[in-house]
Amino acid sequence: MTGIALRPSREPLSDSGRRQLARRRARLSSAAWFLSPFVVLVALWAVLVPALDVSPRTFPSLASVWAVFTSGVTDGSLWTQVFASLARVGAGTGLAIAIGVPFGILMGISRGVSGFFSPLLRFSVALAGIAWIPLATLWLGYGTGAVVFIVFNAVFFAVVYTTMLGVRQISTSLLRAARSLGAGPGRMFVEIYLPGAAPSIVTGLRMGMGFAWRGLIAAEIIATSSGLGYTLFLARQYYETDVIILMMITIGVLWLLMDRFLLAPLERRTVERWGARRQVGT
Amino acid sequence: MSLLSVENLNQVYTDAYTHEEMTAVGNVSFDIPEGQFISLIGPSGCGKTTVLNIVAGFIRASGGSVMLAGKPISGPGPDRGVVFQDFALFPWKSVEANIAFGLKMRGVDKAERKRRAREVIELVGLSGFEAKYPHELSGGMRQRVGVARVLATEPTMMLMDEPFASIDAQTRRVLQQEVLRIWEQERPTVLFVTHDVDEAIFMSDRVIVLSSRPSAVQADIEIPIPRPRTWSDVYADPAFVRIRRELMAMLGVDDDEKGS
Numbered sequence: 001m002t003g004i005a006l007r008p009s010r011e012p013l014s015d016s017g018r019r020q021l022a023r024r025r026a027r028l029s030s031a032a033w034f035l036s037p038f039v040v041l042v043a044l045w046a047v048l049v050p051a052l053d054v055s056p057r058t059f060p061s062l063a064s065v066w067a068v069f070t071s072g073v074t075d076g077s078l079w080t081q082v083f084a085s086l087a088r089v090g091a092g093t094g095l096a097i098a099i100g101v102p103f104g105i106l107m108g109i110s111r112g113v114s115g116f117f118s119p120l121l122r123f124s125v126a127l128a129g130i131a132w133i134p135l136a137t138l139w140l141g142y143g144t145g146a147v148v149f150i151v152f153n154a155v156f157f158a159v160v161y162t163t164m165l166g167v168r169q170i171s172t173s174l175l176r177a178a179r180s181l182g183a184g185p186g187r188m189f190v191e192i193y194l195p196g197a198a199p200s201i202v203t204g205l206r207m208g209m210g211f212a213w214r215g216l217i218a219a220e221i222i223a224t225s226s227g228l229g230y231t232l233f234l235a236r237q238y239y240e241t242d243v244i245i246l247m248m249i250t251i252g253v254l255w256l257l258m259d260r261f262l263l264a265p266l267e268r269r270t271v272e273r274w275g276a277r278r279q280v281g282t
Numbered sequence: 283m284s285l286l287s288v289e290n291l292n293q294v295y296t297d298a299y300t301h302e303e304m305t306a307v308g309n310v311s312f313d314i315p316e317g318q319f320i321s322l323i324g325p326s327g328c329g330k331t332t333v334l335n336i337v338a339g340f341i342r343a344s345g346g347s348v349m350l351a352g353k354p355i356s357g358p359g360p361d362r363g364v365v366f367q368d369f370a371l372f373p374w375k376s377v378e379a380n381i382a383f384g385l386k387m388r389g390v391d392k393a394e395r396k397r398r399a400r401e402v403i404e405l406v407g408l409s410g411f412e413a414k415y416p417h418e419l420s421g422g423m424r425q426r427v428g429v430a431r432v433l434a435t436e437p438t439m440m441l442m443d444e445p446f447a448s449i450d451a452q453t454r455r456v457l458q459q460e461v462l463r464i465w466e467q468e469r470p471t472v473l474f475v476t477h478d479v480d481e482a483i484f485m486s487d488r489v490i491v492l493s494s495r496p497s498a499v500q501a502d503i504e505i506p507i508p509r510p511r512t513w514s515d516v517y518a519d520p521a522f523v524r525i526r527r528e529l530m531a532m533l534g535v536d537d538d539e540k541g542s
Contacts, residue, residue, distance in 0.1 A: 173370035176340050181435065182360035182387035191383070195374040273415065274373045 060242035065249075068242045082250065084227040088144060089216055092151025093209060100159035101201060105193045107160065108167020125157055129211060130218040137223050147227070150219040151212040158208030159201060166200025167193050199271045206263040213255050228254075284313035285351055285471050286337065286439060292345035293332050306332045308496025309346075314439075319465060319472045321482035324492030324500075325533055330475045333492075334443050337473060338364050351438065360384055363432030363470075365442040369424045371416040377427050378403065378412040384435035398434055405464060406430040422453035429461060433468065442474045446481065455513055458484060466510055479529045483507075484516050489525075491532055501532060 046062045072078030107114040132153050136146040178192045220229025228251050235243035293307035306329040314320050322330045335341045339358040348355045371380050382395040406426040416424055446454040476482050482489045486505050493500040507519050516522050
């Protein structure tokens with residue numbers, strides 16, 4: 001992932017429109033830089049495949065992939081697969097946040113809890129991902145359940161870990177301030193630990209969803225009969241390289257879009273809003 | 283009748299590296315009557331902040347007793363508002379939400395919280411900054427929020443732990459006067475920890491000097507300078523000059539070396 005493209009330079013807000021314009025220009029040029037290698041790649045593809053007379057069974061032409069794309073868009077079949085995959089990511093991620101964040105906070109607060117679960121967590125990190133697919137399908141059968149489990153698994157461990165670190169980074173004086181102002185355990189959770197760990201949680205979410213997206217495709221290949229991964233693998237049986245390439249592009253582009261327009265801004269906004277923490281906390 | 287009474291306070295801890303028993307506070311006793319402004323000073327490492335943390339309920343004393351209004355202290359509570367050296371503002375909350383936090387914890391309804399927060403914001407001179415976030419404020423303004431957050435809950439006592447130590451010298455002078463102005467309006471009982479002799483004299487009714495480790499109360503000095511005080515008046519006051527010299531000698535500091 002190119003850091004330059006994802007993090008446009010942040011400057012303190014200013015009233016001058018000139019600076020805003022410069023910032024917009026910088027953002028535009030960073031987007032152009034980000035896209036440039038892809039443009040070159042597509043251009044090479046458009047030129048080389050016909051020039052070398054590559055067999056469609058080896059690699060499809062740009063035109064045939066485009067044709068599969070447009071027909072998939074018009075008859076809606078592409079969207080069906082996309083939404084099937086996104087729904088699984090959504091469900092698994094939602095579940096992972098709902099369980100992982102409270103658990104991570106508990107780990108951050110209590111040395112006993114974290115001491116007990118840490119070895120287990122580290123062990124699981126090594127296994128997180130597709131190693132769980134066999135068990136997932138045994139437990140939950142072939143279908144959405146197993147795939148959601150794989151997504152959950154990937155996001156959960158990342159989120160638990162970063163939430164724990166986030167809670168530990170909250171400065172002692174902040175915790176003391178809240179307690180001395182009368183915050184009980186429940187209030188501490190909602191008002192201090194959760195927002196205090198938020199920048200860290202968001203970072204973990206972004207990382208975990210990266211793992212989850214890869215795991216999802218693998219799980220879909222094995223465990224279901226719908227979704228991008230399934231379509232990708234099914235196409236192999238019919239030597240439909242154009243479908244394979246289209247699915248690969250779709251998987252990559254969807255992740256870039258999610259990361260760039262959802263996760264990265266979320267992370268940036270949280271860290272920005274919390275900005276003082278780095279100065280005051282250290 | 284004293285509001286706070288600290289008796290034979292003793293704090294021993296085990297050093298994390300050497301595993302040796304260290305005595306942070308040897309044997310400290312003092313009383314604070316209601317409405318008095320007391321400073322605690324002493325050489326660095328004498329445990330003055332430890333004493334404040336024990337009074338705040340953040341750490342438990344190894345021995346001795348701390349009574350607030352006749353009741354022993356067990357843990358932190360909103361009857362003792364703490365102002366921290368690093369401000370300890372909630373970075374994700376606006377100025378107003380920071381100040382209203384204690385009231386929210388107490389279950390005060392939203393409208394009343396807002397009304398009270400605005401009142402305190404006015405008092406500490408932060409009007410117009412209600413919606414700002416801590417990182418958008420200067421150090422001096424952040425500590426105004428820190429003071430306001432404590433004032434909003436009207437605690438029995440205010441505990442201030444070197445509140446101006448990380449603020450630039452000029453702003454510090456202004457804030458010291460401001461806090462005194464506010465104090466004269468509200469008259470809370472204050473325990474103020476500082477390593478700045480001038481500050482201790484300027485702010486306080488009494489200055490308690492702790493000796494170096496294992497610490498005990500070395501001196502308890504009344505400050506007979508009339509209020510309201512301003513820096514220009516106090517600097518010229520013969521009592522200030524005399525007490526300052528006395529304290530400097532006690533702390534083993536040569537007068538000219540340590541300025542502000």
